[in-house]
Ligand code: AMP
Ligand code: MN
C-alpha cells in the first residue's frame with residue numbers, strides 16, 4: 359500500500375485498465391479510483407476495449423475506448439480486478455509498454471503478479487474493497503458517487519453480501535460507504551432484480567433446458583448464439599445464467615456455457631467444497647474457489663459441455 363501511494367503521488371498522468379467484458383466490480387473500482395485520482399490533482403483516465411454493456415449503463419462513469427492508432431502516454435498504469443495480463447485484451451499493449459510503471463490491484467487468488475508493484479489481496483471480496491482502502495489513504499473522504507461505485511462493486515461481487523467471500527470487514531466497508539447517502543436500494547435493484555423483458559423470456563427458455571448430473575451435484579445451462587439472436591439479447595447482457603443452475607437443491611458445481619462467435623464463455627460456481635478456480639486453471643481460465651471462468655475456442659457447445667462436465671466430475675471424486 360505504501361509503495362502504491364508513493365508511486366501515485368509521484369505520477370501526474372495515470373491510465374486505469376481493467377479486464378475484458380468488465381463486470382460491475384471492474385467498472386466501479388476503475389471509475390471510483392479515477393475520480394479520486396482526479397480530485398487528488400492527477401490527470402487520470404479509464405480506458406476500456408469496448409462500450410459498457412447496456413445492462414450496466416446505470417453505473418455511469420467516464421471512459422475512453424482503446425484505439426490501436428492512438429499513442430498512449432502515462433507516468434503510471436494501474437490495472438484493477440484483473441488477474442492476468444491476457445485478460446486486459448486490447449489494452450495489453452499499454453500495460454506492456456509501461457511494464458516498469460504498472461500497479462496491479464486485484465483480489466484473484468491466481469493473480470500472476472504481472473505488475474512492477476502488485477497489491478493483491480485474495481481475501482478481499484471485491485477489488486472495490488482494496489480501492490476503498492487506497493482512497494482512504496489518499497484523501498479524507500469520498501464523494502457520493504465514489505461511495506456508490508464502491509458499494510456497487512462490493513455488492514456485485516458478494517451477490518448482495520450473500521456469498522462466502524463476505525467478511526465482517528466487507529460489511530464495515532459497505533456500512534461506511536452507506537453513510538454517504540446514495541440510493542443503495544436502486545443499486546441492488548439494478549444488480550439483482552432487474553432484467554429486460556427479452557432476457558426474462560430467454561431465461562425461461564434456458565431454465566427449461568437445464569441439465570443435472572445423475573447424482574444431482576452438477577448442473578449446467580447453455581446459451582447458443584442462435585438463442586440470443588432469437589430473443590435479441592447480447593451475450594454481455596445475458597449475465598447470471600449460471601445462477602439458474604446453481605439454485606437447484608443439492609448442486610455443488612453449476613456452470614453455464616455462452617456462445618460468442620468462435621468462443622464459448624464458461625462460468626463456474628461452487629457451493630461448499632469444490633474448487634472451481636482449479637478447474638478453470640486446467641483450461642487456461644481463472645478466478646476464485648467459488649466463482650471462476652474460462653474462454654474456450656474452436657469447440658462445439660456439446661463438446662464443451664462434455665469437457666467441463668468431465669472436469670467437474672473429477673473434481674468431485676471422493677469429495678462431499
Ligand atoms: P464470471 O463467471 O464471468 O462472472 O467470472 C467469475 C470469475 O472468474 C471472475 O472472478 C472472473 O474474473 C473470472 N474469469 C471469468 N472468465 C475468465 C477467463 N476467461 N479467464 C480467467 N478468469 C476468468
Ligand atoms: Mn471482475
Ligand code: MN
Pocket residue numbers: 383384439465483484485515
Ligand atoms: Mn472482482
